[in-house]
Each structure stands twice: as structure tokens, then as C-alpha cells.
Amino acid sequence: MDKITDVVMKPLEKSIYLKPYTMHFTQNGAKKTWDLLSVHDSVAIIVFNVTRNVLILVKQFRPAVYLGKNGITIELCAGIVDKNLSLTEIAREEILEECGYDVPASSLHLIGSYRSGVGTSASIQTAYYCEVTDDMKVSDGGGTDDELIEVVEMTVDDIKKYVTQSCVVKSPPSFLFGIYWFLLNKAPKVNQ
Template sequence: MEDLKNVSFSPLPDTTYVRPFRFNYTQNGQSKSWDLLEVHDSVAIIIFNVERKKLVFVKQFRPAVYFNSLEPEDRDVDVVDTDKYPAALGVTLELCAGIVDKDKPLVEIAREEVLEECGYHVKLSDLELVNSYRSGVGVQGSKQTLYYCEVNDDMKQSAGGGVDDEIIDLVEMSISQVEKMLFSPSAESIRSPPSCLYGLMWFLHTKAPKYRK
């Protein structure tokens, strides 16, 4: 995952994943415009192994996080110095998640992501709907739907790690480790999206108390 080389930037070609465009409108009589990105909606899943009392996360390299870790003067270069900027700067800790790019119910897509990324075979009835919210409200505003499921070791059918060219590692953390990550200020920022942090706060408030007994 952290064997990173040949980092460079180029103009965005046509793609099915991101469509940049300008939104023009009039608000309170004033003409305005805003640059936006059209992206897919997504699902995310809080996974808790009740047998070992561990939350299950995915760890992966995120180019956007890496890019925003570069100093401004090092973004306009032919090739990024990966000795100065190692891949670890872009490695994030996230909930299991995936985009909605299939004509299927959201809960079915969530079930597939749990199997593909984390290797657990869960039933649709195992997935509890938590909430839906908007992501990246400044430029995209896409909807993410959050689920919760409890698993055990018998439900593990594969190593997970994603499909095709995905490179995903699984990470397990105890409730106390998650609390330490969330509530212990550090000079180094948490490399997790707000949706993950919201999901963890929800878990600590609604589910964790019975597992602390």
C-alpha cells in the first residue's frame, strides 16, 4: 500500500465518477455562480465484531488526502518527491463503504461492500439503518447512507480487501482504542472522514454501553 512512485498530475478526462460543472443562479436579486462536482451517492457501514468486541475499519490510500498534504510549492511539479512526501500521508482509516453505482436497494449494496471489503457474509436483516446525510456540502452534496451491523468470526468468509485493483487493509480497534483516538488531542490530525467520526460517536452513544459491562 505504501509503495508509492511516479506521482504526477494531469487534466481530468471524461469520467463516469466525477463531473465538474458550474452552477449559475440568482439569490436575493444577485447573480452568483458556484463550481460543483457531480459524484455518486454512497453507503457506509459500522461493523462491530461482538465475539472479540472490536470495530472493523478499512485502511486505504486516498490520493485527495495525499495531495492536500503537499506544501503548495510542491504541487506544481512534474513528479512529486515521495521521499519527502511518503504514501503514509494519504493513508486513511475509514468505515467500510462504497459508491451507489448499481440499480439495487441501498441495503443490498451495503451488504455487498461488507463482504467485498471486510470478508463478512451478513444478511440484509443484520444491517440496521442509522441515518443519511450529505457529504462534501461545499462542492458535491452527495448523500451517504449509514448502516450498522454486528458480526462474529463464523461469518468471516474471505480475507476481504476489496475487488479488482483496490488495495485495502483491515484494521480492528477496541472500544477504548476508538475513544482514545477520538478524545485525545494530538498534533497529528485524524486521517478519517467526518462520516466515520459521526458513525463512531453514534456507536459509542447507542451500542458501546452494553459491551462495556
């Protein structure tokens, strides 16, 4: 997954996922411009395997992150809203596709929606929580043919150590939000 070669950077040619814009506006009498993108909204799912008390996460290459480091991130299971389905159904499909668990849509619990990438896109991401068991595992996951996704499992102790590092640059803010929500609301309580 992390063997990246033949990298070439060039201006955006054509994209089905994003549309770049430059906004010209006046704020308090001063003329300004801002570059921004129109992108799809998305879903993100905190997946917790209650059989083994591990969080199910995904590791993947993100070209934008590659500009600043190796480009491999650790994230929540997630996907863009690009189908004519409910957000819950899209989230269910992403769990199956990326993580390999077949869950009923009714097992997804809505956490809420928030803005993502407010400096460039301000799309809306909707977060869910889902508990799975080993019996629900039907494949290795890994995403579609054009994605290289590795399923990562972390114990609650491991995830606490990961998110409390002084530098968590392998993960986006939505990941941190989701993990802290999980730790506050759903993590098994030990020695309390």
C-alpha cells in the same frame, strides 16, 4: 499500500464517477459562481465484531487526501451506489468485499441518511450498523482487484482514543459520525 510513486496531476479528462460543473447564480442581487461535482450516493457501515468486541474498519489510499498528507485514511466500510440493488444489499456486498464478512441483509440496521461533501457534491450517504461474529468471516476482505484496502480492527478503548485526538485528519466526518453513534448507542458498557 503507502508506497506512492510517479504522481502526476492534470485536469480531469474523463470520469465515470464524477461530473464537474460550474454553477452561475445570483444570490441577494450578487452574481456568483461555484464549482461542484455530481457524484454517486454511497453507503457506510459501522461493523462491530461481537466475538472479540472490535470495530472493523478499513484503511486505504485516497488520492485527494494525498494532496495534504500521505493519503492513507481510516474509514468505515463503505461504497458507492452504482448498482441496481437496494441500499441494504449494496451495504451487505461492501462488508463482504472490503471486510470479508458474509452477513444476511436482515442483519443491517438503518441508522439514517445525510449529505456528504456539501461544499462540492452534496451526495447522500446512508449509514448502517451491523454486528458480525468470527464465524461470519469468509475471506480476508481487501476490496476488489483495483482497490488496496487493509482491514483494521480497533477496540472500543482504541477507537475512543482515536476520535478524541485534537487532530483526526486521517478520517472523514462520516467516520466520526458513525463512531460517535456507535459509542452512544451500541458500545459495550464497562464499569457502569
